[in-house]
Amino acid sequence: MSSELSLVQRIVSQHHHRKRSLIPILQDVQGRSQWLSPETLDEVARELDIPPAHVYSVATFYKSFSLSPRGRHICTVCMGTACHVRGGAAILEHFERRLGIKAGETSSDREYTLERVNCLGACALAPLAVVDGRYYGQMSETKANQVLETVKPSKAGRRGDR
């Protein structure tokens, strides 16, 4: 726990304790610790000398902040218009079925988080899914199965070969 608190302190001082830098501070903290715990948010409020309510109001407003722990593998399915007309919803449902979780949820073993995003701006690749930061275009159910195979817990070491 103490290392997490010092992380907040370090990042806040990198931003010169500027109150207006609340959003980049939260981004940097989440970039290191994957999610924002209540303790972290309180610590940010103390360090910046602003009310915790304000920190919470910002952290809950923006979608890129996660207030619950996320899985080891992040699967994101694009729900942009181009992906939608090319069948993105079916891809998301397929991921939901395969992972046994709904969009926005994390599996109970903390292995996977499934997220939907409004548009990744790579519409030519529609329908699109991103798994652990890697873009997979022209998604189909079959291709999704192949991609998920590479991030199976037991075979995690073999990730990335395609």
Place this chain on the structure above:
Amino acid sequence: MPYRSHLLVCAGTGCVSCGAFPLKEALEKEIARRGLGSEILVVTTGCNGFCERGPIVMVHPEGIFYQRLKVEDVPFLVEEHLIKGRPVQKFMYVPPEEKRPVPKMADIEFFKHQRLIVLRNRGRIDPERIEEYIAYDGYDGMAKALTSMTPEEILAEVTAAGLRGRGGAGFLTGRKWELCRREKATPKYLICNGDEGDPGAFMDRSVLEADPHAVLEGMVIGAKAIGAEKGFAYIRDEYPLAVKRMGIAIEQARGLGLLGSDILGTGFNFDLEIVRGAGAFVSGEETALIASIEGQRAYPRQRPPYPAQHGLWGKPTVINNVETWANVPSIIRRGAAWFSGLGTEKSKGTKIFSLVGKINNTGLVEVPMGIRLQEIVYGIGGGIPAGRDFKAVQIGGPSGGCIPKEHLDLPVDYESLTQAGAMMGSGGMIVMDEDTCMVDIALYFLRFTQEESCGKCAPCRIGTRQMAEILARITGGEGSDEDLEKLERLARAVKQGSLCGLGQTAPNPVLSTLRYFRDEYVAHITGRSCPALVCKNLIAYYVEPEKCVGCLLCLKNCPVNAIAGEFKKVHVIDQDACIKCGACLNVCPAKVRAVSKYTGEKGRAINSGLPRQEPS
């Protein structure tokens, strides 16, 4: 030039995701292995726009365009083209429904009709090297503005050019700058709005990735015109590559004295800071974006006062979209007369569109304002794939509307699009064919705006939810006759009563589909059928007994085991268990096509045996 040939490897997001970097490495290795390292240079460039064909490699000076290259193709390509001098036909682009490849980029229909101003450096410079930008007249406009023009002259030039905001609303850029310049309060700020949230639009990402210096140069020119010393580039967090490239551009420009204090020794100071968005569509609205930079929730506020008078930290602020800023250097360098010679009477210059959806040539296109829609869809876009029919093109994202076939001759400019019930928006063009349900599209957009509504004002927060619920009822087969009238009434209320652009334009997708595709709504309500075979509650999948060969493929791929059957025996779908995911239709072999979709009563059903397109 010490190199006899350059290989330009496209490194936009699209090509990178199809393996542009491993391809580049393979090219470099092979070139070194064949001892050509001193003759041929491999360069990474920004996005070419023809993203569907990635990874793309251009060979200069011949201008040969290679597409969909794989690492295994590299030895053959190097041997044939670079050693023997024989361009390789099999890696070239073949237009849809034609057999002969088109070797040169300049001859490909997709590129031929484009007119590049903002994207002029795409595919030809390495965006991470400022020297390459400078070599193509980069920072010339800024030098001219800083050394030989007064702020008034810059303003006059931009105003005379007739440049209008490329973010959607189309406000005259010169007028906006003028308003801000007249304000007495200091300091003044500049903002680049790179919070491109419209689903289906990615031109700002591409500009930031392919030519970040053009945006930066435009901002320095703008800063001089309005008298600002500090600017912010607000870039969407979902665009990591754009953030990175803009960061590099800022560092390099500072290093050469093109940004920071005493720019070019003229005594003019201007510096730029990147702010990453945090994932809220509403932050693309200018007052909400300002709140976000200030470290608040991205809540919009009432206008006036406009940001030009009362903006960031209450100071006069000019906020322009990425594409708008990137137009400025060329206007100053080549003059207002040149710029305003392009386009229509009220819409000058060019506009970038992202041409996506059910279209053959997917990608990013920059075209003169006033071009006809059909030229974009059929000329540049190459028409609709798989022999399907064009139904509509959705322009302007969640604020825009669907334009039907009858209006394909519409000139693309701000006024015409608004009149037709759409909107320029940021320039997303999503092409839809017969397999797209217009009610489902309206629902898609309303769900989007409802989810993205910040909740500050009631008409938007509650109105979009109510509209989405009615649409969900209709697509679910439970619509009633009075629903359409209710929808229209709500749409008017949300349009008139909402605080910011998000709510004011949110009903457009519904209104435009009601205007042009009312019969589809009626089919859902009274016929309980979905003519496009999309809405799950109104369709059913069947295996045609006379066609089924009993191959077990659909049975094995059904995620809910709803298909019964044995090898070489006809398969049957259990309608109660079926979740209508369409997996059976997609896996049924093309030669067999035994799975069909039906809607309405089976007797007068529409049959579609076409699977979703798989990558070729």
